[in-house]
Amino acid sequence: xxxxxxxxxxxxxxxxxxxxxxxxxxxxxxxxxxxxxxxxxxxxxxxxxxxxxxxxxxxxxxxxxxxxxxxxxxxxxxxxxxxxxxxxxxxxxxxxxxxxxxxxxxxxxxxxxxxxxxxxxxxxxxxxxxxxxxxxxxxxxxxxxxxxxxxxxxxxxxxxxxxxxxxxxxxxxxxxxxxxxxxxxxxxxxxxxxxxxxxxxxxxxxxxx
Amino acid sequence: xxxxxxxxxxxxxxxxxxxxxxxxxxxxxxxxxxxxxxxxxxxxxxxxxxxxxxxxxxxxxxxxxxxxxxxxxxxxxxxxxxxxxxxxxxxxxxxxxxxxxxxxxxxxxxxxxxxxxxxxxxxxxxxxxxxxxxxxxxxxxxxxxxxxxxxxxxxxxxxxxxxxxxxxxxxxxxxxxxxxxxxxxxxxxxxxxxxxxxxxxxxxxxxxx
DNA sequence: GTCTATACAGTGATAGAC
DNA sequence: GTCTATCACTGTATAGAC
Numbered sequence: 001x002x003x004x005x006x007x008x009x010x011x012x013x014x015x016x017x018x019x020x021x022x023x024x025x026x027x028x029x030x031x032x033x034x035x036x037x038x039x040x041x042x043x044x045x046x047x048x049x050x051x052x053x054x055x056x057x058x059x060x061x062x063x064x065x066x067x068x069x070x071x072x073x074x075x076x077x078x079x080x081x082x083x084x085x086x087x088x089x090x091x092x093x094x095x096x097x098x099x100x101x102x103x104x105x106x107x108x109x110x111x112x113x114x115x116x117x118x119x120x121x122x123x124x125x126x127x128x129x130x131x132x133x134x135x136x137x138x139x140x141x142x143x144x145x146x147x148x149x150x151x152x153x154x155x156x157x158x159x160x161x162x163x164x165x166x167x168x169x170x171x172x173x174x175x176x177x178x179x180x181x182x183x184x185x186x187x188x189x190x191x192x193x194x195x196x197x198x199x200x201x202x203x204x205x206x207x208x209x
Numbered sequence: 210x211x212x213x214x215x216x217x218x219x220x221x222x223x224x225x226x227x228x229x230x231x232x233x234x235x236x237x238x239x240x241x242x243x244x245x246x247x248x249x250x251x252x253x254x255x256x257x258x259x260x261x262x263x264x265x266x267x268x269x270x271x272x273x274x275x276x277x278x279x280x281x282x283x284x285x286x287x288x289x290x291x292x293x294x295x296x297x298x299x300x301x302x303x304x305x306x307x308x309x310x311x312x313x314x315x316x317x318x319x320x321x322x323x324x325x326x327x328x329x330x331x332x333x334x335x336x337x338x339x340x341x342x343x344x345x346x347x348x349x350x351x352x353x354x355x356x357x358x359x360x361x362x363x364x365x366x367x368x369x370x371x372x373x374x375x376x377x378x379x380x381x382x383x384x385x386x387x388x389x390x391x392x393x394x395x396x397x398x399x400x401x402x403x404x405x406x407x408x409x410x411x412x413x414x415x416x417x418x
Numbered sequence: 419g420t421c422t423a424t425a426c427a428g429t430g431a432t433a434g435a436c
Numbered sequence: 437g438t439c440t441a442t443c444a445c446t447g448t449a450t451a452g453a454c
Contacts, residue, residue, distance in 0.1 A: 014437090030324060032241030036430060046439050051431065114386045115239060115324030124387030132380055156404075159379075163408055166375035170368075171341055177323045178333030195365075199372055203412035223419090244447050255421050260449070262419095 015053040018043045022064045027108040031061055031116050058120070065123055068109055069130035076100055078138040083145040086152060087201060093142065094168040094193040097135060101169065102176050102189065106131075111177060136161050152204045160204060168196040224262045227252045231273045236317040240270055240325050267329070274332055277318055278339035285309055287347040292354040295361055296410060302351065303377040303402040306344060310378065311385050311398065315340075320386060345370050361413045369413060377405040 021043035025034045036057055040047040054060040076096060081089035100106055109127070117124045139161040146152040154160045172192055175181065230252035234243045245266055249256040263269040285305060290298035309315060318336070326333045348370040355361040363369045381401055384390065 049438055111323050114320050117388050124389055128387055128389055159404055162379040163376050166379045167372050170371040170375045178337055179326050180333055180337055195368055199412045203408045
């Protein structure tokens with residue numbers, strides 16, 4: 001197992017547990033509220049060991065964000081969806097999208113990035129490319145296939161993809177970010193997706209005659 | 210002028226300048242990065258004076274958020290729009306909405322609230338009621354008038370209002386939050402509104418026959 | 419109410435022994 | 437490489453004079 005680390009993964013097991021501890025604590029409490037002492041204790045090592053593996057708090061933070069973004073969004077795909085059955089495919093797509101962006105991990109990452117992008121300007125770009133850009137690209141590609149199959153009429157698929165995510169998201173994302181209400185449960189998510197898909201199809205369906 | 214303070218405004222002039230200083234610094238740098246020393250210096254008073262007017266940093270922060278939310282969103286209105294000319298009215302509405310949520314102040318408030326809602330759970334509710342709920346209510350009311358005037362066909366105006374803001378917003382809000390690119394200028398905002406309104410109208414226009 | 423001065427806790431980061 | 441002990445520093449909060 002010693003030779004099978006993933007790319008970018010630290011060689012040492014201690015570095016790995018430090019990064020894991022940093023991920024847990026940063027995501028839970030943000031950058032400012034977490035101390036290097038806490039991370040060291042949580043990782044079961046001394047503070048000096050943390051500094052021997054990472055230049056400082058900022059580098060540790062950046063490493064954690066990059067990794068979480070990559071791992072979290074890389075699963076999103078629309079490649080296998082059927083472009084001739086747009087209602088079913090868009091519903092699946094919308095469901096995947098909402099499940100992804102409303103997941104506790106994604107909410108935590110979003111929260112911390114938005115808060116710290118002023119301190120770490122590079123973070124915005126990293127997150128955008130790992131998350132939203134990737135999902136938008138997948139959705140746009142599917143819409144192009146649907147247009148080619150004659151299932152939809154869309155002049156600007158890129159913009160339509162952005163409208164699709166906006167439509168599906170509504171204020172659900174914001175409600176989660178604000179920790180409102182009894183966390184819209186699974187059935188609410190299903191409703192939001194269904195009604196969003198219906199609206200999208202009404203706007204972009206192929207016009208009769 | 211001494212007797213014309215607005216409701217909720219502190220009686221003392223110093224308290225007012227403390228709150229103003231807190232607003233500037235908190236919005237610029239977030240909760241954690243701002244010290245009471247900075248606020249005192251910025252307000253031109255001593256630190257002890259700050260503590261004489263506010264229990265501590267947290268109360269000062271809460272007071273600032275409540276006030277900024279109220280003052281910022283209370284201008285949004287859709288009451289005077291013509292429900293028979295939906296394209297023009299929705300474009301105006303969408304434009305007002307985007308101008309509001311993409312303004313530097315709104316972005317700063319959003320950023321700081323999303324970041325600190327874990328520490329101050331009440332903040333989410335305060336923000337939601339002062340901002341999104343109010344704008345959604347205005348939009349919903351306009352949509353109901355448009356339906357009554359026979360200009361649109363909408364079964365659930367509340368949900369349609371949420372879809373409208375999602376459609377107009379797309380990823381523009383996120384791009385601003387992440388500080389990406391050369392800050393989509395005014396013409397981009399205009400395009401986003403126009404194309405969003407077109408899509409909304411295609412989905413909810415009155416069907417012929 | 420307002421100020422100056424200060425006690426106190428906790429932070430990021432490092433030195434030196436093993 | 438890893439630890440314990442400690443550095444210099446910053447921010448919160450309070451005491452006491454005016």
